Amino acid sequence: MTPHPAKGPSAGGVGQRLLRHRLFWPSAVLAALLLGNLAFTHDFFAVHVRGDHLYGSLIDILQFGAPLILVSLGMTLVIATRGIDLSVGSTVAIAGALACEHIAGSSDPGSVSTVLGAVAVALGGAVVIGLVNGTLVSRLGVQPIVATLILMVAGRGIAQLVSDGQIITVTSSPYKMIGGGYWLMFPFAVLLAAVIVVLTSLVTRRSALGLLIESVGGNPAASRLVGIRAAGLLTVVYVFCALCAAVAGLMISSNVSSADGNNAGLWIELDAILAVVIGGTALTGGRFSLGGTVLGALIIQTLSTTVYTLGVPPETTLVFKAFVVIAVCLIQSPVFRAKVLSRRKPAASRQNAPADDSPLPQEVRT
């Protein structure tokens, strides 16, 4: 895991280098899953043009996967700082509830200005959520898991409060556009997600921001000593994560034209964490891969689609996903690799298993 693409000349030929590329395994798994689906659904890869938009299973996966891609994107940066954000599911619910409440309460639900107002209200709510999480983590030094757990559970109550315990249904064609509309033949949600992913990777990889985030995640104390304003950076990352979750919440509620405080974004936090980990971002922080995360999110969405196709009760996929999380984390754990895999290739694992000389107490890493 976490193979470094630049291993030097010893890495061997092109095939070897391809194998060692950090996006190789996520891509291979995604390809295998898609091919596997072909066995059940013969026209799985077919993409038709119907009316003015594209239509097909692959497009469905992209469209339904767009919210997860966004939530995972925010989660990636949070995890890169050694944190975790459990409140994303609640943020999804709150954003949807705020937007739908705004539209349902306005005199002209169908107008573009109303919808823009609703989007602004939802994003504003997300900024507040992000600030609360970020402040608890960065200024007060509360463990991220506990800081975000508060809003994970209380947030659903807040979403209920906003919607008064009801499922708010809205009819507004501009709002429907966000999650269910099409633009230039493509689902609008996919384009929106793509734009946000590209912008995020440009900002993090073409400026020093990504490096700073990785530095804070790698060693917060050292980063502070070299003059990185870690607290501010952490807060920004949590606000960004909440904003991503809010956009995902807008997509989800727009797609079904309603906001459900109890069920919107339910259990999406596990999916997002799973996507990030599958994508090769280590939970111990210090480095991240946005491309890997997008692939990870697509893998999970494909898995969900597969489960629906197979007719398995969707709730039971929780069991399956729990096993995948543990398996992926075990494979990433240096200790596990040293203990279990070393029997096969002792030399290799000794080289890249630094676990034994870092007896850090567990809580420092969480």
Added chain:
Amino acid sequence: MSTGIAGVADTLARPFRAPLSPRARTRVPLVVTAVLLVAMFAVGSARYDGFFSTQVLLNLLIDNSFLLVVAIGVTFVILTGGIDLSVGSVVALSTMLTAWLVERQGWPLFAVIPLVLLVGAGGGALMGWVIHTFEIQPFIVTLAGMFLARGLCYTISTESISISDKTTVTIAQTRLVMPGGLFVSPAVVIALVVLAVAFVALHHTRFGRNVHALGGNETSARLMGLPVGATKVAVYAVSGLCSALGGVLLTFYMLSGYALHAVGMELDAIAATVIGGTLLTGGSGFVLGTALGVLVLGMIQTVINFQGTLSSWWTRIVIGALLFVFIVLQRLLGGNRKSTG
């Protein structure tokens, strides 16, 4: 970190900090909680008819006995500096397993209960073993456990299973009457016994000292030759066992098994522990404080019930806010003992 809010916090906390010994400082949240409990009871008694009675206090115990048992288990884990997010789901799985075996499979209740407890303790021990052996963060392992248990509920049944088994119903309806027409349920007695056992285990045994030492500083504990691994596995097993027992008590309380029982109970349990004065970073805490924390949470629920105009989701919001306040309070009083950026 000595900038921003933390800096302000330092300044604010200075007058408190100077005269208090570190030992006394950890007790401040406990005192605040006790005052809060009395104040809430006083305000409730002043505002609502029928609030000021011993039975209202006993009902607090009856309605929260399962939470008390679960929170006691969580206290063990938090004392070691770990966290267990799976407790709510394990409670749900226990109600589901009990209801399904008793109702659908016709097993005798007294064979089912030990089995359920074994499943809970075994699951907890397994999580503890993975956490310790492979050095994976506790939250990710217990988060996976949370989803696994919740998913297993659905594989048993996606519907609620209500219980009509005679033994179970009889036990559920038993009232232990005390002088003056007051009564409690058997669950209260069980919860209080668990509390007593936990108190003795944490404060008067070698195991308890190991738990505290592990939470204080794991590296030191290891260097001192304490059985770090065994202790870690044991606390997660205790937490699993307590969750399973809490689940059994909840089954009696609800007389049903359902996959959506106890959603969010992990927050309640962690909140009760923190409000009761246990440090989230581990090493210091009071299991009797946890009981006090559970009573505060129950009191919030009671006040909201008596108010009548407030919806049930306010409970969660208030508990979240209260947890927020107490975490901030801990940081103010505890200073920057351990920064986990």
